[in-house]
Amino acid sequence: MSEEGIAKLIRSDLVAFGGYTPGKSPETVAEKVKLPVEGIIKLDANENPYGCSPRVKQALGSYLYFNIYPDAEQTELRKLLQGYTGVGAEHIVASSGSDQLIDLVLRLFVAPGDEVINCVPTFDMFRFSTALCNGKLVEVPRDENYFIDVAAVKKAIGKKTKMIVLANPNNPTATPISRQDILELVDTGVPVMADEAYVEFSGETVTPLVSQYKNLMVLRTFSKWAGLAGLRIGYGIFPPQIAGYLLRIKNPYSVNIAAYVAVRESLKDIDYLRDRVRAIVAERERLFGELKKLKWLKPFPSQANFIFCHVLNGKASQIQQELERRGILVRYFDLPLLKNSLRISVGKPEHTDALMKALKEIGEK
Numbered sequence: 001m002s003e004e005g006i007a008k009l010i011r012s013d014l015v016a017f018g019g020y021t022p023g024k025s026p027e028t029v030a031e032k033v034k035l036p037v038e039g040i041i042k043l044d045a046n047e048n049p050y051g052c053s054p055r056v057k058q059a060l061g062s063y064l065y066f067n068i069y070p071d072a073e074q075t076e077l078r079k080l081l082q083g084y085t086g087v088g089a090e091h092i093v094a095s096s097g098s099d100q101l102i103d104l105v106l107r108l109f110v111a112p113g114d115e116v117i118n119c120v121p122t123f124d125m126f127r128f129s130t131a132l133c134n135g136k137l138v139e140v141p142r143d144e145n146y147f148i149d150v151a152a153v154k155k156a157i158g159k160k161t162k163m164i165v166l167a168n169p170n171n172p173t174a175t176p177i178s179r180q181d182i183l184e185l186v187d188t189g190v191p192v193m194a195d196e197a198y199v200e201f202s203g204e205t206v207t208p209l210v211s212q213y214k215n216l217m218v219l220r221t222f223s224k225w226a227g228l229a230g231l232r233i234g235y236g237i238f239p240p241q242i243a244g245y246l247l248r249i250k251n252p253y254s255v256n257i258a259a260y261v262a263v264r265e266s267l268k269d270i271d272y273l274r275d276r277v278r279a280i281v282a283e284r285e286r287l288f289g290e291l292k293k294l295k296w297l298k299p300f301p302s303q304a305n306f307i308f309c310h311v312l313n314g315k316a317s318q319i320q321q322e323l324e325r326r327g328i329l330v331r332y333f334d335l336p337l338l339k340n341s342l343r344i345s346v347g348k349p350e351h352t353d354a355l356m357k358a359l360k361e362i363g364e365k
């Protein structure tokens, strides 16, 4: 059969689907710029520069039962997460990264043609997963400082609205959403999914409110604060009724054993990991101060482990390229709602020093 023939058989709404644009791997960049991979400074994916707890590496090296399927009901894992979040296990569902829960939650609520309200610019997986459900994304622009417009969101609610998605703090702008704003939207009765991927860096959560509302859901991850992005482990906190549905529609073994062991060991090493989070928050403030000194960048205050900047003079894409040539990876945007801007993850102090040296050289050109 010809390629056109196959395309005719594929869901018509997915034929032109654009997909998600992930960052490049350090190996790919190292080869491109002819630098050793160990020399690459990766500030493009909001990962943890300190890695995971040493206990995780040790426990995985000596684990004996990789031949056994994981527990589909996640009983022990959900108990561990109960201990960490302070919320009963009946509220919790874990997943292979919080990305997977975004997908599952939308699949649970959104049928073809249903609407999802998205406060743009924001994390692209909300668009991605809505499209996979053949849902309709209703985009409500944020204000000039990237705060959500609660009145406009409420106005956008219609008969077909099935979900309001909110990243708190937002990616890529690192902007927080106040508890009051979230509750005003929860009070509309529309299901609200608050994605708190960066909560350990912001300290602001609506988790304790989930038990009081039937339509509030919170997503979390171990990718950022615990340095487990490569093992793919996220979880959500839901009203028990929704958690029950999600447990039924999820892939039985979506959380692998290595991720379970990694969570168990990370939570045993929580003081170590919290120290690392404090170091990242302190470095974020130093990086913000340093970026502010460059007259051609406008950094925005951050509640996460990255800083979003407008490029006031020059081209973000060129700056990203110049940094890449020096082995420093950052993300750039040049989209209608994210014009000429950079997102820089917070690294170790030596990463900040290397980045600032490179930015100063680039600025002098």
Ligand SMILES: Cc1ncc(COP(=O)(O)O)c(C=O)c1O
Pocket: 045, 046, 096, 097, 098, 099, 100, 123, 167, 170, 171, 195, 197, 220, 221, 222, 223, 229, 232, 233, 234
């Ligand atoms: C707002 C937001 N939600 C979710 C995720 C995905 O995290 P995970 O690695 O758990 O899939 C990210 C990752 O960048 C994010 O920025």
